[in-house]
Amino acid sequence: xxxxxxxxxxxxxxxxxxxxxxxxxxxxxxxxxxxxxxxxxxxxxxxxxxxxxxxxxxxxxxxxxxxxxxxxxxxxxxxxxxxxxxxxxxxxxxxxxxxxxxxxxxxxxxxxxxxxxxxxxxxxxxxxxxxxxxxxxxxxxxxxxxxxxxxxxxxxxxxxxxxxxxxxxxxxxxxxxxxxxxxxxxxxxxxxxxxxxxxxxxxxxxxxxxxxxxxxxxxxxx
Numbered sequence: 499x500x501x502x503x504x505x506x507x508x509x510x511x512x513x514x515x516x517x518x519x520x521x522x523x524x525x526x527x528x529x530x531x532x533x534x535x536x537x538x539x540x541x542x543x544x545x546x547x548x549x550x551x552x553x554x555x556x557x558x559x560x561x562x563x564x565x566x567x568x569x570x571x572x573x574x575x576x577x578x579x580x581x582x583x584x585x586x587x588x589x590x591x592x593x594x595x596x597x598x599x600x601x602x603x604x605x606x607x608x609x610x611x612x613x614x615x616x617x618x619x620x621x622x623x624x625x626x627x628x629x630x631x632x633x634x635x636x637x638x639x640x641x642x643x644x645x646x647x648x649x650x651x652x653x654x655x656x657x658x659x660x661x662x663x664x665x666x667x668x669x670x671x672x673x674x675x676x677x678x679x680x681x682x683x684x685x686x687x688x689x690x691x692x693x694x695x696x697x698x699x700x701x702x703x704x705x706x707x708x709x710x711x712x713x714x715x716x717x718x719x720x
Contacts, residue, residue, distance in 0.1 A: 502552050504545035505646055506579055511543035511552060549576055556648030557712060562641060582644055585625055591618040594684050600656050601684040604709075608677050617709065622652045624712055645712050655708045659683060662701040668694035 502511045514532040515523065523529035530544050541551035541559070550558045562576050577583075584590060595601040601620040608614075616627045624645040647655065664681060676696040683690045692699070 502543040504548055504550060504552075505558060506548045506550065507545065509545065509547055511545045511550075514541055514544050514551070516540065548579070550646065555651070557651060558646035560644040560646075578644065581621075582623060582625075585618060585620060585623060586642060586644075591616060594687075594689065595620055598686050600659060602659055603682045604679070606677065606679045619655070622647045622649075626713060643713075647712065651708075651711065655712075658704065658708060660685060662704070664690070664692035664699055664701065666692060668692070668697035668699060670696035 503509065504511055510528065512528045512530045515529045516532045516536050517534055519531065523531070530546070532540065539553075542554050543552045544550070544561075545552075549561050551561055552558045560578065560582070578586065591603040599621050601618075603619075604617040606615045614628075618625045618627075624647060626643045626645070670676075673696040678695045679693070679698075681692045
């Protein structure tokens with residue numbers, strides 16, 4: 499199996515080994531242990547420098563801890579790269595991007611403010627926040643998940659967002675509660691927004707195909 503290079507630091511990633519090892523891996527093995535539980539959709543490589551786990555398709559996920567390095571057991575403080583830290587700021591999901599790169603934000607909430615979720619995409623990075631019952635992002639908000647998209651998935655997702663048709667509003671007048679969602683797209687200096695309450699466009703399932711591909715879990719999460 500060819501070695502994977504990290505998208506961020508360009509260094510060679512370590513292979514993740516699952517199961518109970520017959521011996522602890524040596525530094526020259528360039529292996530990190532992934533535990534005994536296998537789901538069938540597990541990461542294949544991990545960057546020790548950036549603390550990113552990569553799947554076979556090339557998508558990555560930041561893990562907010564560094565793997566144990568027996569050759570250098572000193573703990574390092576986890577920090578996101580500067581561009582990711584900017585995306586995690588309070589108002590980034592509302593601000594237009596710098597330049598003309600595509601950016602979109604998507605929020606979804608159930609009646610009463612439960613099951614609040616916010617997704618923010620920009621330049622190959624996707625941030626997912628599960629806010630639960632919290633009405634706003636604050637210091638008590640659960641840690642976000644930060645995904646890195648493969649070049650192919652980045653291209654496909656951006657093409658879909660740019661070409662799909664969304665009306666401004668979708669309403670089901672026969673329901674008083676349920677779910678509400680909002681999509682805001684920044685593209686080429688322009689802003690387009692679509693809102694729905696218990697009603698969805700035809701392209702909604704296609705949209706969630708991409709989100710599900712990135713997040714690796716069922717769309718019932720929303």
